[in-house]
Amino acid sequence: MTDAVSAAPYLTLVFTGRNDDFGGDFNGRFFRAVEFNRVQLTSAGIPHEFVFVEWRPLSDRRYLATELADAFPDWAPSELRSFVVDPAYHDALSLNPRLQFQEFIAKNVGARRARGQFVLTTNTDIYLSRGVIQFLHSQALETNVLYRAARHDLKENSDVSLMTWDVLEDERNWEVVNRITPPLYTNASGDFLLLDRATTHHLRGFNEVYRNAKIHMDGNFCIKAYASGIRLVDVGAPVYHVGRGTLHAQRGGFRSRPGDAPWGDIRWNKDVIYDNGEYWGLGAAPERRLDARTTYLDFEWAAVGPMVELKRVVAPAGRNSGF
Numbered sequence: 001m002t003d004a005v006s007a008a009p010y011l012t013l014v015f016t017g018r019n020d021d022f023g024g025d026f027n028g029r030f031f032r033a034v035e036f037n038r039v040q041l042t043s044a045g046i047p048h049e050f051v052f053v054e055w056r057p058l059s060d061r062r063y064l065a066t067e068l069a070d071a072f073p074d075w076a077p078s079e080l081r082s083f084v085v086d087p088a089y090h091d092a093l094s095l096n097p098r099l100q101f102q103e104f105i106a107k108n109v110g111a112r113r114a115r116g117q118f119v120l121t122t123n124t125d126i127y128l129s130r131g132v133i134q135f136l137h138s139q140a141l142e143t144n145v146l147y148r149a150a151r152h153d154l155k156e157n158s159d160v161s162l163m164t165w166d167v168l169e170d171e172r173n174w175e176v177v178n179r180i181t182p183p184l185y186t187n188a189s190g191d192f193l194l195l196d197r198a199t200t201h202h203l204r205g206f207n208e209v210y211r212n213a214k215i216h217m218d219g220n221f222c223i224k225a226y227a228s229g230i231r232l233v234d235v236g237a238p239v240y241h242v243g244r245g246t247l248h249a250q251r252g253g254f255r256s257r258p259g260d261a262p263w264g265d266i267r268w269n270k271d272v273i274y275d276n277g278e279y280w281g282l283g284a285a286p287e288r289r290l291d292a293r294t295t296y297l298d299f300e301w302a303a304v305g306p307m308v309e310l311k312r313v314v315a316p317a318g319r320n321s322g323f
Contacts, residue, residue, distance in 0.1 A: 014119060069082070083294075106282075147235050183232060184222045239282055
């Protein structure tokens with residue numbers, strides 16, 4: 001166990017995926033980024049843990065959680081924990097057959113089970129910048145504050161076989177800078193949402209009420225936080241991503257038929273505020289240990305909750321002063 005890992009870490013990083021080679025070389029991109037981030041967090045002495053949620057695992061392939069554990073056998077169980085979610089939950093929690101992956105419900109599973117004082121929901125191929133590491137190293141994060149970071153997209157042909165600060169920080173390697181602006185800071189927000197654990201639990205995570213889309217669920221969370229009186233702050237340093245991502249690559253093909261998109265109809269009203277039930281994040285799902293690092297969430301209808309519960313969707317009434 002490293003010195004940067006403790007029984008109650010300062011930071012939990014939550015991400016999700018499955019062993020389907022999404023976007024090409026998914027596992028390689030995932031493992032390179034998580035190892036880079038782990039080295040930087042450990043070097044900076046930031047007590048941390050990684051929580052990986054495998055959503056809708058494929059029956060004909062090994063669990064990605066197993067592949068992850070095999071890739072880093074020297075990591076302590078307290079530093080890396082994985083949750084494999086029974087694939088039946090995907091069908092039970094989706095009202096849109098085109099959705100292949102419920103990214104934000106999966107992230108809720110991890111956020112609910114995080115042990116860190118602060119929870120960073122991010123993505124598997126995101127690299128934390130030197131500035132973000134320094135910001136976390138100060139351990140001066142405040143409660144009731146949602147921290148955001150802009151995402152810099154590196155060119156698709158960037159050599160990521162050996163990632164270094166020189167590669168990430170060289171502006172010649174950047175293709176797009178996804179800027180964020182107050183008061184909501186919603187642009188590319190799914191890549192960096194940092195909030196204390198107590199407030200994460202108070203807000204009950206990402207929207208689980210609207211189940212027809214996964215697009216804009218991250219921005220919808222920013223809106224809920226703002227409407228709940230949470231202060232949103234730009235950390236002043238970026239995170240990095242190689243390429244512009246699947247949405248940007250495929251979005252044009254669904255411009256004339258947005259309802260057919262695999263991420264759901266982009267036109268849904270993301271400004272509506274939601275109120276998840278008390279068992280958000282599959283809090284009532286039966287759990288069983290597969291090994292020291294991996295827990296399986298067995299399917300049970302009681303853990304799903306009502307398919308439609310309109311009383312949990314309300315129009316935003318404006319910004320509240322607090323909880």
